[in-house]
Amino acid sequence: MxxxxxxxxLMCAPEHFEVAxxxxxxxxxxxxxxxxxxxxxxxxxxxxxxxxxARVDCMPSAAGxxxxxxxxxxxxxxxxxxxxxxxxxxxxQAEEAHFAAWFAARGLQVLRMPAGLPFEGAGDALLDRGSExxxxxxxxxxxxxxxxxIADMLEIEVQPLKLADPRFYHLDTCFCPLQGGYLLYYPSAxxxxxxxxxxxxxxxxxxxxxxxxxxxxxxxxxxxxGKHVFLNQASPALCAQxxxxxxxxxxxxxxxxxxxxxxxxxLTLKMNEPRTLHSGSGHVVEATAAL
Ligand code: ARG
Numbered sequence: 684m685x686x687x688x689x690x691x692x693l694m695c696a697p698e699h700f701e702v703a704x705x706x707x708x709x710x711x712x713x714x715x716x717x718x719x720x721x722x723x724x725x726x727x728x729x730x731x732x733x734x735x736x737a738r739v740d741c742m743p744s745a746a747g748x749x750x751x752x753x754x755x756x757x758x759x760x761x762x763x764x765x766x767x768x769x770x771x772x773x774x775x776q777a778e779e780a781h782f783a784a785w786f787a788a789r790g791l792q793v794l795r796m797p798a799g800l801p802f803e804g805a806g807d808a809l810l811d812r813g814s815e816x817x818x819x820x821x822x823x824x825x826x827x828x829x830x831x832x833i834a835d836m837l838e839i840e841v842q843p844l845k846l847a848d849p850r851f852y853h854l855d856t857c858f859c860p861l862q863g864g865y866l867l868y869y870p871s872a873x874x875x876x877x878x879x880x881x882x883x884x885x886x887x888x889x890x891x892x893x894x895x896x897x898x899x900x901x902x903x904x905x906x907x908x909g910k911h912v913f914l915n916q917a918s919p920a921l922c923a924q925x926x927x928x929x930x931x932x933x934x935x936x937x938x939x940x941x942x943x944x945x946x947x948x949x950l951t952l953k954m955n956e957p958r959t960l961h962s963g964s965g966h967v968v969e970a971t972a973a974l
Pocket of ligand 1: 706750755775805806807856945946948949950
């Protein structure tokens with residue numbers, strides 16, 4: 684018997700959202716230049732679109748943590764466990780207690796990174812093909828040392844990818860695994876070793892290198908549920924590629940959130956990653972190992 688479960692995404696309303704500090708290049712020049720009403724409207728559009736195919740749970744927003752709308756950064760969820768984020772920048776560290784309380788109230792086992800290892804959750808840690816593989820972006824926010832800890836805690840294979848362009852400071856800004864083993868990514872955001880690693884692991888016909896223009900429109904920052912893809916903006920060529928792979932694409936303008944360096948995927952945290960045990964779990968592939 685097959686059980687079909689609907690995806691659940693955690694979101695946090697932008698009642699307190701603003702660009703109040705600068706911790707990534709997108710925020711430069713945007714401090715106090717946001718329009719919260721427009722942000723609220725754009726966020727509602729995303730909720731509305733997602734609710735047509737999935738469930739959306741909302742956590743309470745709070746004053747003093749304007750980036751908490753980016754729930755992807757709350758932690759990494761797998762089964763009934765969550766590895767809580769340990770934010771690199773002090774500006775976001777107060778979010779940790781809010782996320783911890785919400786996860787615990789939901790009945791998840793809340794695991795923590797050892798002290799001194801920054802980790803920014805599902806902004807940098809992306810599951811692929813169910814839970815067969817976890818890609819970990821490092822170099823800007825999350826520490827490479829997290830790879831071994833995650834492999835151990837979740838008994839999963841972790842593939843580290845070094846990020847090389849400050850505009851793409853979280854893995855989910857430039858890399859998007861899709862259901863079925865497909866991948867959208869922006870190769871120039873990665874160092875040469877990471878590009879080789881991706882090419883070795885994802886067959887050419889299943890990966891698509893987006894243009895710089897699509898990358899800068901945060902097309903890789905897409906939410907995927909089943910055969911549906913939701914994103915800020917994508918070129919006709921990218922939409923056509925996704926359609927050839929069998930996805931429907933919905934574009935929802937999220938320009939207010941891009942002023943803070945985030946778009947669709949950053950605004951969501953998938954809560955129900957299904958566990959499929961497999962051989963080869965529980966190890967990190969060394970960055971220097973032959974592929
Ligand atoms: N201003 C936030 C930061 O720099 C944006 C986070 C975007 N989140 C994401 N998952 N990429 O931390």
